[in-house]
Amino acid sequence: MKETLATFFYDYFIKFNIPETAALYLNLLTMITVLLIVLYVIDRITRRILISVFTRFSGTTKTNFDDILLSHNVPRNLAHIIPFVIAIRFIPVVFYHFEDAEAFFIKSLLVLGIIMVLWIVRSLLQSLNSYFKTLPKLRDKPIDSYIQVFMIFAWFTGIIFSLAVISGIEIWNFLTGLGAISAVILLIFKDTILGFVASIQVAINDMVRIGDWITFDKFEADGDVIEITLATVKVQNFDKTITTIPTYALISESFKNWRGMTNSGGRRIKRHLLIKQSSIKYLTDAEIEKLKEIQIISEYLTNRQEKLKEYNSKNNINKDLLLNGRNLTNIGVFRKYIQTSLEMNPALNKDMIAMARQLQPTTQGIPLEIYAFSSDKRWKNYEYVMSDLFDHILAAVPYFDLELFELPSSTSSKYITTKTKGPIDSYGERKDNEKESSEKESTEDSKTGLDYNDLNPK
Numbered sequence: 001m002k003e004t005l006a007t008f009f010y011d012y013f014i015k016f017n018i019p020e021t022a023a024l025y026l027n028l029l030t031m032i033t034v035l036l037i038v039l040y041v042i043d044r045i046t047r048r049i050l051i052s053v054f055t056r057f058s059g060t061t062k063t064n065f066d067d068i069l070l071s072h073n074v075p076r077n078l079a080h081i082i083p084f085v086i087a088i089r090f091i092p093v094v095f096y097h098f099e100d101a102e103a104f105f106i107k108s109l110l111v112l113g114i115i116m117v118l119w120i121v122r123s124l125l126q127s128l129n130s131y132f133k134t135l136p137k138l139r140d141k142p143i144d145s146y147i148q149v150f151m152i153f154a155w156f157t158g159i160i161f162s163l164a165v166i167s168g169i170e171i172w173n174f175l176t177g178l179g180a181i182s183a184v185i186l187l188i189f190k191d192t193i194l195g196f197v198a199s200i201q202v203a204i205n206d207m208v209r210i211g212d213w214i215t216f217d218k219f220e221a222d223g224d225v226i227e228i229t230l231a232t233v234k235v236q237n238f239d240k241t242i243t244t245i246p247t248y249a250l251i252s253e254s255f256k257n258w259r260g261m262t263n264s265g266g267r268r269i270k271r272h273l274l275i276k277q278s279s280i281k282y283l284t285d286a287e288i289e290k291l292k293e294i295q296i297i298s299e300y301l302t303n304r305q306e307k308l309k310e311y312n313s314k315n316n317i318n319k320d321l322l323l324n325g326r327n328l329t330n331i332g333v334f335r336k337y338i339q340t341s342l343e344m345n346p347a348l349n350k351d352m353i354a355m356a357r358q359l360q361p362t363t364q365g366i367p368l369e370i371y372a373f374s375s376d377k378r379w380k381n382y383e384y385v386m387s388d389l390f391d392h393i394l395a396a397v398p399y400f401d402l403e404l405f406e407l408p409s410s411t412s413s414k415y416i417t418t419k420t421k422g423p424i425d426s427y428g429e430r431k432d433n434e435k436e437s438s439e440k441e442s443t444e445d446s447k448t449g450l451d452y453n454d455l456n457p458k
């Protein structure tokens with residue numbers, strides 16, 4: 001049967017008095033042409049049948065996995081199997097009279113078959129990757145890393161089998177010989193191995209997920225994780241730029257993951273005001289009565305004032321001097337006002353800490369820090385809540401006879417120069433030449449009979 005098929009066209013060529021050698025080559029060429037045409041037709045028919053079956057089947061199922069298989073050309077790749085099997089079966093027939101060529105083409109087809117299998121595996125893994133990303137439980141997992149690991153092993157195995165086929169050495173003997181060059185392989189795939197180990201540790205320890213907001217100062221990354229692969233992690237910064245971080249850097253370097261804040265009940269507000277030290281003072285009874293007009297601390301001031309008076313009276317404190325005994329201060333009342341405002345603010349999470357505290361004095365003043373948590377964690381809304389809160393607090397400062405520290409500007413320098421008729425030195429005093437001009441002016445004023453006490457009577 002094999003010989004009959006192999007010499008089918010050869011016999012016809014001989015009948016037409018074509019030389020034997022030429023008839024052999026014409027037979028070979030004709031057989032190759034016929035085989036390629038048959039393989040092409042079978043491939044087309046098989047492909048249409050498989051795609052049609054998959055399409056009809058996907059329409060009857062609820063899952064979208066079969067649709068994903070279609071989108072990644074899995075049926076189309078599977079359709080190549082039947083033509084490949086036919087080609088392997090008929091290569092010995094086509095090259096019946098050419099044994100060396102037959103061996104070459106058999107090996108070539110086997111290598112092509114290995115590549116075809118790898119292509120099918122690749123399309124299946126890509127389909128699984130896309131399907132897993134549609135599942136809520138796996139959407140934030142580094143599926144890309146695992147798919148890449150499987151593909152690396154698949155390609156490595158495919159290359160080993162291909163080399164074994166080409167060299168004609170049995171696969172086990174070939175693998176034994178590979179042990180000698182394993183060190184070279186480890187050196188070549190060093191980054192891949194590091195990335196693979198890092199991906200496993202990141203996944204097991206749940207260090208980073210897709211969608212997490214991370215800050216990595218070393219790589220100037222500050223944004224959302226959009227992709228985790230075997231070798232890299234892609235972060236979309238808030239300015240829409242993309243930063244690529246090596247995966248193994250996540251386990252070897254320090255970075256900040258904001259997932260804890262996202263999963264918590266609020267987003268932290270931590271900001272302070274610098275109160276001018278010279279504006280802090282004890283409050284007199286008259287000043288306290290005036291502050292009682294502020295509704296949210298009116299009851300507090302009344303109760304507090306009564307307790308302080310009771311204490312001072314019981315201990316015979318001389319209140320001619322405010323320093324004696326116990327007293328209210330304007331910064332203390334202001335701090336209580338802020339605390340009450342925080343507790344009443346509906347935008348803050350009442351189940352989390354909210355306080356106004358005084359920090360250690362600095363050369364710029366007394367830091368009065370607001371520490372609270374916004375219920376809304378979205379960036380835009382969070383900034384609005386914080387700005388609204390501090391707008392109110394900043395506007396409330398003058399009502400307590402307090403001042404905020406502020407570095408002098410060019411405008412304030414001109415104002416000081418005009419009022420003092422000359423520049424001020426670093427100690428707050430006018431320079432000597434300006435003092436002399438001031439003394440001259442005072443002498444002229446004395447000549448006119450004007451006296452400072454007359455203009456400003458006690």
